[in-house]
Amino acid sequence: MITVSIIGAGNVATHLFKAFSKTKTVSVKQWYSRDLNKISSFKNKVEIVADLNGLAEADIYIIAVSDDAISSVSEALPFKDRLVVHTSGSVGIYDLDKKNRRAVFYPLQTFSKEAKVDFKQVPICIETIGKKDYPQLKSLAVALGSPHYRVNSDQRKALHLAAVFVNNFTNQLYRVAHEITESEGVEFDILKPLILETAQKVQTMSPYMAQTGPAKRNDKNTIKRHLKQLKNEQHKAIYNLLTNTIKKTHGR
Structure with missing residues (x-):
């Protein structure tokens, strides 16, 4: 079982939570948002937290926030040497704080909270720095049923x-x-x-x-x-x- 914690409460974060919740091999351990009201409707399905210091250990931490906030959020994480990914198509992998293992898990699709998304039709573009991190992120994409591609930053x-x-x-x-x-x-x-x-x-x-x-x-x-x-x-x-x-x- 792969454990993930989701950081953010926007469209991508919401759709990822719903998709992960339907899998048999991924467990969403926690869901973080500065404003708990944004994810309060899910409190009976997952532990929700409003303090980054309350994040428990997980296999993967997925930062799904606005592009401009990715760097500061990753810098504020109170741990090191864990796998932290962002979901942006345009933000650099090195914008993530180097205290943690860095990667990108980019679902190439348009997301609106009101529209249903079939992740079998969502390509996942994976970029890693450490070679050992790619297989785990590939497994995460496979769990979603998504086609997946290993890409570099320019691609x-x-x-x-x-x-x-x-x-x-x-x-x-x-x-x-x-x-x-x-x-x-x-x-x-x-x-x-x-x-x-x-x-x-x-x-x-x-x-x-x-x-x-x-x-x-x-x-x-x-x-x-x-x-x-x-x-x-x-x-x-x-x-x-x-x-x-x-x-x-x-x-x-």
Whole structure:
């Protein structure tokens, strides 16, 4: 049995707790949050603590806090020579305090507390300094049923940057589309099959080959009509930027 303590009360921490609780080989020993009210609903399922000095010995300590807080939280841990990991895609492994064994356990997925997450569909990117720590973190990923990958710092940061494009930026484009449909009283839901089909395409072909639309075809009249339709200057700037990028990619 692998024992873990979770440090943090955000989206990632919450989903990790729920996922670990369903496994047979991982036991969440404690869950720490500065504000116990954030995790009080779980107090009958796990020991919750608000003082880092109250952390008992565990095999792995998982710091799942905001990127800016990782360094200070790891520095404040009142023990040494234990395995401490963070879950960030962009924070360096050496940002963890060197008094403990350091590693990264990065679940590459978007997490919202309200949305269910199937960890069988969540790649875990593992980075370690000590070679002996990798097998234990691999076992942790296996317990979740997650695909797992051993990565270095540069690879992990590249994945996180790419994830911002495919997830965060794409979601903002959904928001723009939602504003456009709302402006004419059209249901955004009508676009959802297109969203799913677009995502499905890149499962079997490259994004380059999957590209369609007026920019790829260089349909100048359609592009002019679209720009005329757009009243929001930010939306117009996004349209121009992406259109020019697609045209350049496809030699138009």
